[in-house]
Amino acid sequence: MNAQITPLRTPAEARLIDQFRASKAALPGNAAVALRREEAFATFAAGGLPTRRVEAWHYTDLRALMREARPWAPPPDASTVAAVRAQLDAEGPSDSVRLVIIDGVFVPEASDLDRLPAGVQVSSLAAALAEGRAAVVQHLAGPEIAQGDMAFALNAAFMRDGVVVEVAPHTDVRALVRIVNHRTATTATASAARALVLVGASATVTIIEEHVGEAGEPTQTNDALQFTLGDRARVEHVSIQRLPPGALCIATVTADLGARATFNSFAFSVGASVARRQLFVRCGGHAKTALGGVSLLNARQHGDTTLVVDHTAPAGESRERFKHIIDDEAVGIFQGKVIVRRGAQKTDGGMKSNALLLSEAAAMNNRPELEIFADDVICGHGATCGALDDNQLFYLMARGLPRQEAEALLLEAFAGEALDQVADEGLREVLMRHVREWLAARAASLPQSGFEPVGPAERGIIGNRDRTEA
Amino acid sequence: MLEIENLHVQVGGKAILNGVDLKVEAGEVAAIMGPNGSGKSTLSYVVAGREDYTVTQGEVRLDGDNILELEPNERAAKGLFLAFQYPLEIPGVATMTFFKAAMNAQRKHRGEPELDMPDFLRRVRAAAKQLGIEQEMLKRPLNVGFSGGEKKRMEILQMALLEPRCAILDETDSGLDIDALRIVAKGVNALRAKDRAFLVITHYQRLLDHIVPDTVHVMSGGRIVRSGGPELAKELEARGYRGYAEERTTDEIASAGAK
Ligand SMILES: Nc1ncnc2c1ncn2[C@@H]1O[C@H](COP(=O)(O)OP(=O)(O)OP(=O)(O)O)[C@@H](O)[C@H]1O
């Protein structure tokens, strides 16, 4: 009888169960943290890796995509640290401080702990968990909408290390704070880092979250970044994902916004074979959030952005604006859910997803969703999906631009419009440079004039349940 | 310079041009007039190289070479220019970036060096001033939010910058106020030259008062049905297209009978 209801485990699931049993005693945390890990793992063990039957994972069937669970990465050795450090020293904005995490382990000696801005404190997550620091532990669960998510639960079970960034109330942090998640790839490994950014009331900070790594063996990354914003706090968050092909990267962001807080988050995603970004944002009264992103996908890349914004108090404002450029046989996914709770009157929400498909085999899945339990709200959403505009292309070409140059100009404009959401000008330029690099690589890989644009018959809206704008 | 011979064109299986014959010599300004829907814009698009038309018969030659197999940008590099009846808005593309890209693309194709920044700016400023275009307009994304007349002026500005050898102006006068018409016509006249040809599509004598054509052609039912001198335009202005429409009907009956 019992055997019949035990779900069939995939090798990856069985491996994760073994790994948890074998490693839980060594994972950092006091008794309370250990209990949290057990609970989180039980959530996973009950459901297994999410499949397309789990609504939030419908387009990213992790059970199918994650054939095996890689062994956990060992802590980085001295030569790895030196190499990463040298590389980071050579790049990056100078007006920033960086916090470096290699394969899920915080590396103080590669970080700028000696020149942190006033009002900013940084510690390793492992240390905070070991101490069981209440200020940290209380935030681990994240907003209600994140609880129960399988990737977040797995991160909660396995998180080994990461950083805790605390910004004192009323501090205006001018320097950009970079959290660099670097992945080595000499062997195929898994990692799970978690970062907490706790921002005091009326404080302001910009956080850049990077996922980068060496080309090599396929890695698995399941990171989480949690923001807690005090009343009237303001966070600008920019995420840059440039992992090499072969990588699987799940990045969860949670944000808990106090009253009148502002959380702007922009994601630039260009790397990895399978990338899933999930955002869970809870808006307090009069809180504002603007979530945006640009994903550039080619070859057989799979890029999923799934977000939930939860308006739990009146007069919140949320904006979502995501753009995808999809080439070859790549697949893009945008799922956005805005929840307006019963008491959250005067909520103002707007969601938009626009995708450009550059080949006939490219695909985009759009799924906007509104769950509204209040009666006095303004919420809307729209999605478009199609090829480059033939008329615009013709216009540019008739003035002398070769097809590829005309296409690149239109694509750059499409991406550029989204990048305008990034407040920091220097950062915007860095991202624009990545866009241009991607376009240049595309142009270099195309035959001089053999590119066949997608015909009007193939255009249309794919997987969009609701209203569509032209 | 531009020779169109027995050009037959279909869109989505529908015949639109039914054997257009037209020659424009170097130094000539030719005008095409004709009722709405007679195929004037279609002709201009096909000559410029728009994709969704099927040429079933005929040739278009520029300097003796058939250009129908060339990409639009290759035709532009050979000196062809089309001022659109409805110029497109291109959000996110800065006007100046586009001008520079277009000018340099053509130069590159012809094996000429790229323009340096000061030279480029000087040319744009001079041409914009002549056409009464404010610098502020050049700072905006290409044509975005421009009025109908502003868009037409921008087309002529681009023509002045690209210095084509064969320019087709598709109803550049529509949407222009009286002063703008005069300015634009002056811009066009300034470009008139021995080695340059113009094909001016218009509905109104008004434009031809300013840009006096050498020849006038009447298009109806996808063909040139009559050609003459400037006096033909005046005649059309006075009498309309009555008579030409009948000719078209006869044609259609004839072609239907042939099937
Ligand atoms: N893509 C298309 N599909 C079907 N019919 C088309 C298409 N493009 C043009 N046509 C038709 O071809 C005919 C000629 O159109 P065209 O725009 O060339 O006329 P025109 O002479 O420029 O008219 P106007 O003076 O109004 O500008 C019209 O009947 C038009 O409806």
Ligand SMILES: [Mg+2]
């Ligand atoms: Mg027309």
